[in-house]
Amino acid sequence: MPRFLHTADWQMGRTYSRFETEDGAALVEARFEAIEKLARLANEHQCQAVLVAGDVFDAQTVSDRTIRRVFNATRAFPGPWVMLPGNHDAALAESVWTRAQRLGAVPDNVHLALEPGVIELAAEGLAILNAPLTQRHTYGDLTEAFGRYETPAGLVRVGLAHGSVQGLLAGEIDSTNPIAPDRAQASKLDYLALGDWHGTKEINERTWYSGTPEPERFRNNEAGNALIVDISGPGELPQVQVVATGRYQWHQWRETLSVDSDLDQLLERLQNLPESSVVDLRLDGLITLAGEEKLQHGLSVAEARFRSIRCERSNLQLAPTDDDIAALKADGYVGDVIETLREQQAGEQGEVARDALAILASMLKTPAQEAGQ
Structure with a gap:
């Protein structure tokens, strides 16, 4: 039975200039600690994989040290990590991801979903259908392609995307990078793991936003969590457990x-x-x-x-x-x-x-x- 951890919106490299220097530094450090906590949770819950639904990094221009520290923080969980580019760290021709690869910072167990398609984790019983953002803003639904992706029989189909589910989020949410609210059903997904909305939110029984693991703003939208997802097999409904991860x-x-x-x-x-x-x-x-x-x-x-x-x-x-x-x-x-x-x-x-x-x-x-x- 596949079990994985769903997280998103780490926003690594974010600065807190509005705060006193000491406080800002502590808030930055808490974000690295959050990744380490996610790795521990994945081990404790015996997860087969960790899926990161976009915005691992807050900007393309983060320092090399930040890049190395992010991937170092994942090492406690030896299973596969799948990281999807979001709007803050889109998979441009030259991006934070290509820089990470040149630095040799990406561990062998971390899969970078830089192109649309399927990452098969056969040993884990998962097929990860990816819709990476290749620019900051798009106006078409990149997850529409999921319906055309064939996956091996017996593997649980999990979509991984970053954007705004249309018509179901708060009115002020950015309308770019749209995602159809019925995407999981239309594309025969067992689960759709989303990022971009920084709070934990259930869209429907197969579609969730995990939210950021460490709050970074004052909006009260249930931030500071990760999701542990169990799916007994293809076609079965996921069982989703919300786990608190935030320090502050x-x-x-x-x-x-x-x-x-x-x-x-x-x-x-x-x-x-x-x-x-x-x-x-x-x-x-x-x-x-x-x-x-x-x-x-x-x-x-x-x-x-x-x-x-x-x-x-x-x-x-x-x-x-x-x-x-x-x-x-x-x-x-x-x-x-x-x-x-x-x-x-x-x-x-x-x-x-x-x-x-x-x-x-x-x-x-x-x-x-x-x-x-």
Whole structure:
């Protein structure tokens, strides 16, 4: 009974310039660790093969070191790997794949599906029908050829492709590289292994996107998995097991603060996240000076715990209460300045006014506290 691991969209060579240098380096390293984990999973689940449905590399211009590290990371699984070019690493006349071959980096057990056709893995009971992208964007369904491919009797027919299943993905997905939603049935495939959609998604009982094994964006679409697929024989339905592979969890929150309890709930949610979190937080609404201090403390704690946390607060207005002002002992001219800055937060220089108000409050706070001791 053939059993294989389906994965895709490794995007090796991706950079994370929006993050701090240390965090970006850790996110890059996690992608190499993901390949090593896939190899271990293939061994643990006694898979006959690993199928990679495109975008092994993020670009044609990745470094030679990245190329070598990718193939080195596969070595723990000695069975066959089949790697398909996707839109980021299309099989051009001169490509990252031809460079890998010139470097002598491709192990003997790794099959590069650089041309349309069939890769027969007879010992494993598999016939892999390939539709590699030979350019970044195509407008015809390359998997249509699967219906014309003959495969030996007794071998399970598995399609391997990279693109967008028409009419079934989210509206913003790229419409290029189309794939017919009934391709598996029309071409008598036992299973169609797809890449391009970075989350795990079942199209139908024979057609799946595995998603990327290590999340790399904040879109909540079930990324960070691989699929273990069992097919008892030609014509039989596949049994698909979703296996978690991701190291880091990406969270993107958009929160509006209105009352003190909103802030308390936000900080509690942050505290409950695991240390492997990558958090993008955007806040708007109103916050008191006391709340601002509490928020700053909470973010400081989170920065030390999480892999990364970024908080955009330009639309979060400071709204000092009467108690805030009284605690600062800000009267006379200083009180007038505070009131002016409160009003200016709603104007074109709102972010500047907000920062100025926060700085002024912090400057006033220490002497005020000392005077009260």
